[in-house]
Amino acid sequence: MITYISHTLAQQIVNTIKDVCSYDINFINPSGTIIASTNSARIGTFHEIGRKAAATGVTIEVAESENFTGTRQGINMPLYHEDNLLAVIGITGSPEKVRKYAFLAQRITSLLIREQELASIVSIRQIRSILSSVPCSTAIHRTRNTF
Numbered sequence: 001m002i003t004y005i006s007h008t009l010a011q012q013i014v015n016t017i018k019d020v021c022s023y024d025i026n027f028i029n030p031s032g033t034i035i036a037s038t039n040s041a042r043i044g045t046f047h048e049i050g051r052k053a054a055a056t057g058v059t060i061e062v063a064e065s066e067n068f069t070g071t072r073q074g075i076n077m078p079l080y081h082e083d084n085l086l087a088v089i090g091i092t093g094s095p096e097k098v099r100k101y102a103f104l105a106q107r108i109t110s111l112l113i114r115e116q117e118l119a120s121i122v123s124i125r126q127i128r129s130i131l132s133s134v135p136c137s138t139a140i141h142r143t144r145n146t147f
Helices: 007-019 048-056 095-133 135-144
Strands: 024-026 034-037 060-062 073-083 084-092
Touching: 007 024, 007 034, 007 084, 007 095, 024 048, 048 060, 048 073, 048 084, 060 095, 073 095, 084 095
Parallel strands: none
Antiparallel strands: 024 034, 024 084, 060 073, 073 084
8 A cells, every 4th residue: 555655756746737737736745845846946845835734634725815834826635545645736826726636636646546556466466476486496495595
């Protein structure tokens, strides 16, 4: 089961969503650090509302007039997998315009995580298949010679 999202996968997700909507996207870990972004200058910076969305588990919309550390106008939606908080996706822009893309990001993330899980299952099955094709005496002989 996947319990966190790697920088590589997070960057893949933000790039995919950016291609669809043309808004800046941030992927924020539960502690509030931006781990992937369409604006590379923001990677590694603190996102106050992203941290708050992770802590509360609630989507938070930020209006233009609000001022929070590392935060711009937009929507910040917690992303879950099997009831585990993975991250928060933040999309910069008018909440009314970007809200639908946050839901799209949520679905894309779920699909990519599921794809990774299925790839892991296939890899495990391939390893088991290879191991089961090695005769026991050969496996034991190889093991004895490694000590």
